[in-house]
Amino acid sequence: MQGPFEDKEALADIFTQVKDVDEQLFGVILEILRKEKVKDCIGFLSDNGNQKQLESQMLKQGNFTQADTEQKLSVVRKDMIQITDVLKKLKDHDFNNKDFSTEENYESTLDLIKIIKDERQAIKFLIFLxxxxxIDERFIRCGSNSLYLLVEMKADLTKKNFENIKISNTQLIGANFVRCNLNGSHFENVDISGMNLSGAQLFYCKWKNIKINELNIFDCQEGSVKSICFSPDCSTIALCCKDKSILLQDIKTGKEKFKFDNHSDWVCGIFISIRNQYCKVLDVGY
Structure with a gap:
């Protein structure tokens, strides 16, 4: 489906270009950029002298024979060119200029997520962004969209170091940052409704204009709730109601998805399959 992003498919293609990149290189690049206090990452990565520094650092990741060293250098050089090229494309792309979390762009963003959600390397690259x-303020929009995509894809973000990241104008609803290092992070105009910050480090943060929506009310229309069950992807809650019905509601919006009636007695328990394909009643009556 073609959406507001005219080059949506091209964006998926851009992410695909890093699928064969050695993921260790992402960490090495970030380490050197921080050490050198770089403000222009593209300019730094395009410099031959800096490329040699990165090559040297990558070779320290293991013990290589002469032949292996030459092969490793060849791969690293190719990967660095690929990463630099992708960053150049993203710099002027909608991904670095528009807010992908808006309702207007929801369907287009959803299409993009479907394409890349199972691509391990794409997820690693989003975390890199x-x-x-x-490091480079020119990529704040790009990085903010990346974090939004990661949250929507339910990528595992727990126990990660996100120190000093700068995120703005996006939604991180339901984000799971359990035991993450968010020290020094800058959040501005970010919706953090339902965010889990249990055990997270939050020293010296600068969070401005943070939005937290009111919690949705989940309740049966008639009578009390006997039990509840969450879907494995945490998108749906099932309520077993005293009026002998089962109510499925959307976690984010609180809206009713479906209602099962005509049970012979109270439904005391329910199970939702892993892929949300069916519900199974576990017990009826007292």
Whole structure:
């Protein structure tokens, strides 16, 4: 489906270009950019001298024979060119200029997520872009969209170091940052409704204009709730009601998805399958 992003498909293609990149290189690049206090990551990565520094650092990741060293250098050079090229494309792309979390762009963003959600390397690259916001301010929009996509894809973000990241004008609803290092992070105009910050480090943060929506009310229309069950992807809650019905509601919006009636007695328990394909009643009556 073609949406507001005219080059939506091209964006998916851009992410695909890093699928064969050695993921260790992402960490090495970030480490050197931080050490050198770089403000222009593209300019730095385009410099031959800096490329040699990165090559040297990558070679320290293991013990290589002469032949292996030459092969490793060849791969690293190719990967660095690929990463630099992708960053150049993203810099002037809608992904670095528009807010992908808006309702207007929801369907287009959803299409993009469907394409990349199972691509491990794409997820690693999105995390790399989030970290880049702490280094090069020209990629704050890009990194903010990246973090939004990661949250929507329910990528595992727990126990990660997101120190000093700068995120703005996006939604991180239901984000799971359990035991993350968010020290020094800058959040501005960010919706953090339902965000889990249990055990997270939050020293020296600068969070401005943070939005937290009121919690949705989940209740049966008639009578009390006997039991509840969450879907495995945490998108749906099932309520077993005293009026002998089962009510499915959307976690984010609180809206009713479906209602099962005509049970012979109270439904005391329910199970939702892993892929949300069916509900199974576990017990009826007292």
């Amino acid at each position: 989030v970290h880049l916001t702490a």
